[in-house]
Amino acid sequence: MSKKVYCIAQFLPKEGKLDELFKVLQALEPNTMREDGCLQYTVTRHIQTPFAEGESYPIAFNEIWADNEAFEAHCQREEIKAFFQEQCVAETGLVDKFNVCIYTDEPNNYDAPMLGELEG
Helix, strand or coil: CCCCEEEEEEEEECCCCHHHHHHHHHCCHHHHHCCCCEEEEEEEECCCCCCCCCCCCCEEEEEEECCHHHHHHHHCCHHHHHHHHHHHHCCCCCEEEEEEEEECCCCCCCCCCCHHHCCC
16 A cells, blocks of 8 residues: 655745745755655746646645655644744735645555565
């Protein structure tokens, strides 16, 4: 069974705060990349193209974690909790709205082999 989880964390900055928020989010990358279980943690900005015209907040983190436990441990780091408190919750923060979702690559009812239970 695959244990990887994928997180998309999107941010809508307050008016005129896009570049400032992008820099604040970039500053979270180095420490996060040092975490056990962090496979990818990249902040990105939305770009225009006629081949991808969907709706999105203008800034998104694209994250891959080894498992849900690693993701949840990341969420409990003081640096991450402080970011959400200072930038997303506080009235003085740079974020107007945010959306954090986590995904799996497994289909429902996937019959993955249980490695410890295989008969030899």
